[in-house]
Amino acid sequence: MTWISLANQLILGLSTAAIYVLVSLGLTMIFGMMNVLNFTHGVLYALGAYFSYLLVKLTGSFWLALLIAPLLVALIGMLVEHISIRPLADRPHLIQFLATFALALVIEQVIRLVAGNDAYAVSLPVAFAQTLSLGSLVIPSYRLFLIVAALMVCLAIGTLLAKTQVGALIRATSEDPEMAALLRVNTRAVSTTVFAGGSALAALAGALAAPVFSVHPSMGEEIITMAFLVVTAGGLGSLRGTVLAAIILSQASSLGLLAVGKYSDVLTICIMAAVFLVWPTGIFGRTEGR
């Protein structure tokens, strides 16, 4: 039945979008705050997956790993910010971009040194190991869990930013850090917190992706390309743009598989090119540059 394969691909696409959204949200929040494209974001995602693998091995609990891996990576994120972004705060963006790119290569090599070049598998948590059947439609329940988890994280972040004093601090510091400082806000602490939070989101995505994609050293490189595509197509710094672009990108690839088979990547790139032709600064991009 075509509609069954269509529904299957839709759900698969949405669950991939869930991972893209979580990675890209962190990246776009960090860009909104510091105006820097952080290339280490991909390896922080990979570290989240590796820590999750290790923690599942040590504790036997997927859920504990899902909680602790992001916290560990948040600490590493603070270190990354301290050594690669803070000292270059007044330098041109290209210099900051290159510094984070270099640091990403270093971290990836450290991963290869410590864990080797092999891929590891993390087993599905028991609660979501089975499939759900709706008539002849069979859905892996973990894929549904990914979609719901990403939705909940998006809602939580949206509420935090829009409704809380912490959110107001973050928005104010993103918009005009000098004025925020004149109003007694320790803007460096706010930036570091956002960087740590963004890193934790990347790690959460890595830990969630670990059971469906394998854990391997170049997973960071693979995701960062997608994440950059998502945040620029969505409009840098825009959260809703990020969500929308992640869905478009993953559905183009997922539904494209049905339409054009192995050429679905070509279709995806064509669709993204069309997005940039219509919205050169991304779907919800600012019209004027910062």
Added chain:
Amino acid sequence: MSDGEALLRLDDVHAHYGLSHVLQGVSLEVAAGAIVSLMGRNGVGKTTTLKSVFGLVPVRAGRIAFAGESLAGLRAYEIARRGIAMVPEDRRIFSTLSVAENILLAAGGRSDAIAEAIEWFPGLRNYLRRPGDQLSGGEQQMLAIARALVARPRLVLIDEPLEGLAPVIAERIEQTLQDLRGKMTVVLVDQNLKWLMQVADHHYVMDHGCVVFHGTSDALRQNPALIEQYLGVAA
């Protein structure tokens, strides 16, 4: 004014923007409780002087002290936390924050800050939920001043508060600033000489990055030649 009384004191402060030497040895004293004006034509260094207090321009030489302690090496937020607030010329209201959020942020989340801001400017009550980028110039200026005052500073630096405002709003702001007498120490930068002579106790006139005159309103009034030379108006 003796040394002991000065709440803010600048001693021979030099600052540069790139190659341009914008402050060329500015010295001034602001006594606790006083309202002090900073006058001069456009581009003589008034705004830069205010910014130098927060370290927002690189100070190459000289000393800036608040309540007897040097501010050198402190970051802007640390200086603000010592009790100095600034209302910048362009107001710089956060456009993505509502009026209420702007006030709460400035007050460090203190819940009675909104009521306090409304006491200063009752008009604010009508648009508490409106985003910062949907305010008129006058509304923005009232919010900018309220934002500084709810931080309960000891000293507030206010840059061109009346610029570009409708007369009725300018009057409202003038009144509020006059009400600050005895409650806060104020440094005012403005072009309205007549108003400054009414509201301020002591005046500093700047030219080319230097203070060329300081004294009371009476002393300034007795010096029409100076007013014409440095402020470009007939006294």
